[in-house]
Amino acid sequence: MNSNTLNNILHYKNEWIKLHKLKKPLESFYSNIKNQKFLKRNTKNNPAFILECKKASPSIGLLRTKFNIPKIIQVYKKYASAISIVTENKFFKGKFKYLKQASQCTNKPLLCKDFFIDPYQIYYARYYQADAILLMMSILSNSQYVIMSNVAKKMNIDIVTEVHNISELHRALSLNADIIGINNRNLKNLSIDLKTTCRIAPLVPSDRIVISESGINKYKQIRMLSRYVNGFLIGSHLMKSNSLKKTVCSMIYGKNKVCGLTRVEDAFIVKKSGSIYGGLFFYKSPRYIKLRDCKKITSQVKLKYVGVFYNSCMKYILSRVIKLSLAVVQLHGQENQDYIKKLRSLLPKNVKIWKALPVFNNFPIERYNYINCYLIDHKNGGTGKNLIGILLKKNNVSKMMLAGGLKLNNIFQASTLGFCGLDLNSGLEISPGIKDSKKIRHAFNIIKNFPAQYILKN
The missing domain is CATH 3.20.20.70 (Aldolase class I)
Structure with a gap:
């Protein structure tokens, strides 16, 4: 105008x-x-x-x-x-x-x-x-x-x-x-x-x-x-x-994921609370979920589902993608560039690939072709360890998700660091794979809202 x-x-x-x-x-x-x-x-x-x-x-x-x-x-x-x-x-x-x-x-x-x-x-x-x-x-x-x-x-x-x-x-x-x-x-x-x-x-x-x-x-x-x-x-x-x-x-909450879903009722609360993605574990883990249980969740609750894999056989990944109409394949192991390139050629074009990068004492510098989003996390994920202190240094994280140790007492701080979204898991659980509905609602209220003292006024 x-x-x-x-x-x-x-x-x-x-x-x-x-x-x-x-x-x-x-x-x-x-x-x-x-x-x-x-x-x-x-x-x-x-x-x-x-x-x-x-x-x-x-x-x-x-x-x-x-x-x-x-x-x-x-x-x-x-x-x-x-x-x-x-x-x-x-x-x-x-x-x-x-x-x-x-x-x-x-x-x-x-x-x-x-x-x-x-x-x-x-x-x-x-x-x-x-x-x-x-x-x-x-x-x-x-x-x-x-x-x-x-x-x-x-x-x-x-x-x-x-x-x-x-x-x-x-x-x-x-x-x-x-x-x-x-x-x-x-x-x-x-x-x-x-x-x-x-x-x-x-x-x-x-x-x-x-x-x-x-x-x-x-x-x-x-x-x-x-x-x-x-x-x-x-x-x-x-x-x-x-x-x-x-x-x-996405505008109000960011592109968040609640990972380690094992129950329909948890997926329903996750969607209702404002999450875009739901994560399903397909490797040895307390949150591993069988195919029949996955089908119950994905058929009843319309989220964008992310399959989490760890050094998995590509045939296994493809079968889960096709049978469950997964939106994203998340790689949590030591998958190298050759592996990622081949996987990309096999996956449907609309399925994205995310890669978890381990963090120890420094911000990870690895980068790969064919990756749509990186997750910054501890080596194997789901450890409950807090990464926020490591990430306070300036890094371009606008195309990354933050995972690892996110709980109700640090989610707000995490949401201010510039990541495109948060990957929530153990901090919202009663026990591994069993989510706490009150914690889920509370977490997304924290992400949406911010304390009055955060506003800068004269």
Whole structure:
């Protein structure tokens, strides 16, 4: 969205307002407006995730061809603190009826995202069940903001005040904005810079709520920005996804795996809690699982299953991959490059290969071709030994998973180290292979949330 596009949007919005004031005058629906939920209440806990329904954008075009609000909300409501609905119709293909549809599917607060320049729009948004609106400092003067803010407060509508630079922030603070949305996108040239949040957020008083908007598409970005803000507004990345639930879980929790599954009930809790992967042990181990038990798990609980092998015969690996439709083969032994190359040629193209790298006193430097992801772990895995102290030195671990000694008392710290996900096992067990459902739920709550003292404020 460049300046010309923004001007075109605002010109169209003025025409839209004139037309709708004639078609649907305020007095025709004012008496039917009700006061209801509050966004502030749901964004005070850290972190708040505002997940967005957006059909298209001027910069990308159509984001989601099958734009079904009830189906989207069905996924979002399990993970979102609030839900954003883009209602601008010409450039973003939005509709106000999407707000009403969403309100019928969830009790979560609904943020109406549009280009608000006239009080009429606020009443209109509330009529369609909006609980909050977005006011952009870039398109409103101070006097316009005051008028809009007074109407919103009268209607018990929360306001997310969007800023992109320090000047806009100072204006917003002088106008007593209490929820600050920091837009990482420069509307003049469409560039995205997540450091915008890092620059602006520390200047916001600690009694305000800060939301980071735009350009957030990775779990590691959320962990990086979590030091500065109370929450995130995520839209385009989710809307482009062909697997919405998986993408939401990956964004909020990371691409985590709970390994050593032996029971259907454990796999069910693992999936429900937000894990992407479930691990099945196919080598001599207290967590070894027979094929018939694997079939029960994989047929009843839809996770991405990872077969864990240790110096195994390739024929054995292939049989398990085919019979169980494994998504990943994880190599935990001394498999060398020749072994990996041959295995890659035999496996279906959609099956990935992960390799565990042993850690003793130093970060491993081995690298192999045909490996999609590395796991940093003690030599044989499942030892319960903590690696975090070894890994505090700077290493590029964004395409690696962390395993080994992860328990409830160190999972949060582990989640801040920059790995794409965590491999959880013995720390969530009652006994080898028997998971503790309370520990699983608690672990994923820790991964999702972060303590208030983690936020950097002045």
